[in-house]
Amino acid sequence: MIQSMTGYGKAVLQLPTKKVTIEIKSLNSKNLDLNVRIPSYYKEKELPVRKKLAAALVRGKVDFSIFVEMTADETSTTVNHGVVKEYIQQLRNVVQTGSTDDVELLKMAVRMPDALKTEREELDENEWNLIDEHIDVAIKEIVQYRTDEAASLEIDFKQRIANIKMYLEEVKALDGDRIANVKARLKKAIDDLKVDTDENRFEQELIYYLEKLDINEEKVRLANHLDYFLETLATPDSNGKKLGFVIQEMGREINTTGSKANFAPMQKSVIQMKNELEQIKEQILNVL
Known part of the structure; x- marks a missing residue:
């Protein structure tokens, strides 16, 4: 189950003399970029809070804040x-x-x-324990937010992978016509020269040329990458970085297929695959 890196969580705690509001916001980032803002009398608890946030959120640009509003008649x-x-x-x-x-x-x-x-307010451990519990509530809320947002991303990913598979099938179906087209073009070019040719030598050179244009390996590897992407998507953990690496490999195979295609109908299918892959690339940047 993937998670988005975009999320928001909030918890409000009403104490006898103050109202404590806890907010967590996160955006996408390559690593964990954590910004913590808390009142000075809670500063000694900042390190445990950072560890808790890092363990739960893992990655992203995270802003964590504790706001305190005094509600009693007394003032410090x-x-x-x-x-x-x-x-x-x-x-x-x-x-x-x-x-x-x-x-x-x-x-x-x-x-x-x-x-x-x-007068400097001293840390009350009982008060902090209540705040810490509400930090857990805010973390749970942002994690749920990330999960809900990722659900729509997952649907989109699956649809685009299915589209790429469909275009890959088109490429496979066009491969026979492509080879026949290449042979016909080469034969016509030789005939236009109006010179005698050794048919055996011509066949040898043709085989050598067609081997350079062969895309069987690319088709097999791309199909494997597509299946692996879906397998990774279905794992319990969110693996945004791994999915990004798989997409890079898919891009290499699609680009190589396009450079070897040498056949307009096949290149159209390759362009469609590239378009679908670009859409996935943009969205995968937001996956945890």
Whole structure:
């Protein structure tokens, strides 16, 4: 069962004082490109999170985020009263007028250094255990998303492989006419020269020439590659890289067949095979 590398997963956890939102997004990439953004007080858990994501998602450009929204009345940031009062007094001394508006002084004072103090929140292991469980939920959701998206890709792959097989059968059916056509063209070229020829020598040279145009090996190898592609597609694991290698081999056989065809009707079938293969190549880049 193949998986797409494109996916999205989300989980929301409501705690007594905060709302925690976990998001995972992924796009296609040759390797695992993991970007993790979490609040500073969860930083010590970043490495286990990375390992968990790498094991579950394997490959792709992955963005993982934990957003925290405080929902309680309490806040970790408070006004440093002593510092603000001292700033106001200093500002009043600078102005040295009795009509100074204290509200305006307060606005200036809270912008000064250390006017606000933030107490660092320590990691609560029980809280993190709940978050970790919801990370698993988000991972499960993105994996399901990838699987669902890949299902349509698999249908498309099978259809295009069936099309290539159909065009390959056309190539096989045209091979006899192709050889006859090549012989007739060569014979006509010799006759047009209006010279005496040794028939035995002509037959020997013709056999040598036709051996160079023989595509039996290409037909057999292409058929094997098509079957192997379907076998790999049916395995329990998603093997995007292996499928990519198989496609490369299929392309070589199709290109060689086209270069040896030397027969317009056969070349049309080869072009159709190339078109189907290009469509598979574009989509296989998104397979895990």
